[in-house]
Amino acid sequence: MLKRVLALSIAVVFMFAVFAACGQTAQKQEPAPQPKADENKTEDKKAEAPAPKPSGEQIVLRLGETHPADYPTTLGDKEFARLVEERTNGRIKIEVYHGAQLGEEKAVIEQVQFGAIDFTRVSLSPLAEFSKKMNVLQLPYLYRNADHMWKVLNGPIGDEFLKSIEDANFVGLTWYDGGARNFYNSKRPIKSVADMKGLKIRVQESKLMMELVKALGASPTPMPYGEVYSGLQTGVIDGAENNWPSYDTSSHYEVAKYYTLDEHTRVPEILIASKMSMDKLSKEDQEIIKQAARDSQKLQREEWAKKEKESEKKVRDAGCEIIELESNEEFQKAVAPLYDEFAGDYKDLIQKIKDTK
Ligand code: BDP
Secondary structure, three states, rough: OHHHHHHHHHHHHHHHHHHHOOOOOOOOOOOOOOOOOHHHHHHHHHHHOOOOOOOOOOEEEEEEOOOOOOOHHHHHHHHHHHHHHOOOOOOOOEEEEEOOOOOHHHHHHHHOOOOOOEEEEEEHHHHHHOOHHHHHHOOOOOOOOOOHHHHHHHHHHHHHHHHHHHHHHEEEEEEOOOEEEEEEEEOOOOOOHHHHHEEEEEEEOHHHHHHHHHOOOOOOEEEEHHHHHHHHHHHHOOOEEEOOOOOOOHHHHOOOOOEEEEEEEOOOOEEEEEHHHHOOOOOOHHHHHHHHHHHHHHHHHHHHHHHHHHHHHHHHHHEEEEOOOOOOOOHHHHHHOHHHHHHHHHHHHHHHHHOOO
């Protein structure tokens, strides 16, 4: 709650600063007002290498991230920030606010849209609500495996999608790994679609994810990530769905021990900038930022591969029941109608994705 109030007041103060600065023609941006540093944040600061001496006016930009400080996406964000700072000799500083300090994903995306927050790393699911075509890239069972997904994302199709969100006032910077998502719950092992019946499943704030859960016979409850643990604990929801690292680091495995490897979606993570913030920078600085984002993907994916294994081991050791399906065909069939519903206009594009080798 306190976090929310804090995030809201930062947003209000920041909006005021943005409006106040509107009449000015200068390119420079004043450092944004800072939230009170929490303990983690203080640790972060200590851990950072000393910043290179800035030459001239320093530009301070903010990046919002939902995950904890050592989560693979946060490490990717920090690598991005480090590269930008290094390549501009400290002239552009990007502060990474992890742990949803700036708010939950949907609220942060809204603020990025009107320039109150400069960058965020989010899941594609909530972003697709702002740019519907993005739903294509999170269709269930779209990619054959992780390699296939990376060929698509790092090729011309992925580039086109990054560009496509400019219409919604975002600049797509790069993709990060988010693995495959699986269902988990506190009631019973899910071994077939029939076992999903009647379960209350939390979903991201995404229409496609709601319909996916409905198609499997369960009842979807959209909810911000930060509220899921208590939702499971109090029985407001019976389950949710996520990849290994999120199942682990959110501690959901403690309160929902049945985890079924159905791999219904591979939802890419995406790093985006506010178009309003980018437009205030010179072309050269925009290029530095875009390149730094692309270059940060390597570290994020390495960290992801490590974390996936660690998290799997951790939740198995903790006694969670992991259900391996002989085949997920039954799940695939049940969710197939979503292709027409969410991507009916993009049949050729879907074929191109499927044909990507
Ligand atoms: C995680 C994503 C995060 C989402 C979260 C969720 O990394 O961005 O917020 O799932 O389910 O896998 O909301």
